[in-house]
Amino acid sequence: MANPLSADALVAALRREGVTVVEHDGWRTHNRDTKGAWGPVNGVVVHHTVTSGTDSSVALCYDGRSDLPGPLCHGVIAKDGTVHLVGNGRANHAGAGDPDVLAAVVAERATLPAPRQNTTDGNTHFYGFECVNMGDGKDPWPEAQLDAIARASAAICRAHGWHAASVIGHKEWTDSKIDPVGFTMASMRARVAARLAQNPAPAATATSGTTAAPPAKPAKPAYQPFPGAAWFKAAPNSALVTAMGRRLVAEGCSAYKQGPGPQWTEADRDSYARWQRKLGYSGTDADGWPGSASWTALKVPYTG
Missing domain, CATH: 1.10.101 (Muramoyl-pentapeptide Carboxypeptidase; domain 1)
Incomplete structure (x- = not known):
């Protein structure tokens, strides 16, 4: 449980983790804070967009739909691994979910209960990343995108002192959703845990509407590399x-x-x-x- 990161702190955390960041105009004040609480925050929810194309996916997540105003997340993770920031504060992404799942996330339990109740407001408690993918089990997940999901999630966890168990999929929060499809959240949490076991990689600063330079190569690892x-x-x-x-x-x-x-x-x-x-x-x-x-x-x- 923690107070939400400021916009500056979120950007800094992402860049420290080696994430390539694009800041979209107005994202720092774009939120749904007038419609409900934002915080205390407890974790990160990973979604898929059910869309294709970076520009159109970012526009949808920024603006929302007629029945669901934007922002629909805090960041959109493109297939090339770029994280597009579209919201800061409460966002319409998690929706209602299970209080027992929230309790498990707060306790950072390795095993989550199956979601059965949709009685708790997840938009109060979770950062959200929408990842560009059709969610049909056929659309591929490039390694650059999976790595960026892990890095972005780890950045937030590191900033708050959380472990990988604080990262969940939308389908783990509510039984009304199926996302993400195409990789397991267990494998993603393992990626996040691996990131948190390392020192964050430095990255060059990105200006608004531009991408950062590639992160510097990491120093010699402190631990034994995987022998295969x-x-x-x-x-x-x-x-x-x-x-x-x-x-x-x-x-x-x-x-x-x-x-x-x-x-x-x-x-x-x-x-x-x-x-x-x-x-x-x-x-x-x-x-x-x-x-x-x-x-x-x-x-x-x-x-x-």
């Missing part, structure tokens, strides 16, 4: 396995009866599966074989 899934499946004997195991123990995800040690075993895999579930993964996404996003979030110390 095949490396683990070859049952390695390495100090890196020990370092990973110690991090899993520290995160409360131990399935070890002894150790951890340098030889990869089923105990390592079982422990890593617990870590994946802690991040919000389920099913085959929590099978114990490390992936890039979950590995980055684990912050295994560099072993050389």
Whole structure:
């Protein structure tokens, strides 16, 4: 729970996270604050637009519709990863949702309850990003766009001291929506967690109506880079396995009866599966074989 970021603070947070920002005319005072409260804020809701094309999608989210005035979000995330800021304050994006979901977000629980009631005003409590996509399961999600969603969400979480569990999909807030379609929110939260485990990347300043220069290349990572899934499946004997195991123990995800040690075993895999579930993964996404996003979030110390 926190007071909303000011316009300047939001822009600064996004740029610190390496986000390319476009500020649209009037966005800093464009809101629905006269229609209800804005804040305290508790999290971020991710949407898809059910539109194509950046310009038309941004215009729709800025102006709204006859039955739903704009802004329809705070930022529109284009397929090229650019974040277009269209609103600051209360926005018509989340609508009514489940108070139990809100309580879970406030507590930053790894598992959300299924939404069953639409009795709580989400526009008071959530920042919203509309992401340009038709939402038909066929329209692709470019890596640049997925990365920008994670960066924008992480920027807000970092600014408020929140964890990745504060980022939810619209369909997780209310049973009346299906967005986003095309990626899982568990995978997006893992991306956000991975971003939050790193220092934010610097980015050049963008002026109103223009995009920022590409972010500077990050310095040498403080933690061990992901060695690849095949490396683990070859049952390695390495100090890196020990370092990973110690991090899993520290995160409360131990399935070890002894150790951890340098030889990869089923105990390592079982422990890593617990870590994946802690991040919000389920099913085959929590099978114990490390992936890039979950590995980055684990912050295994560099072993050389």
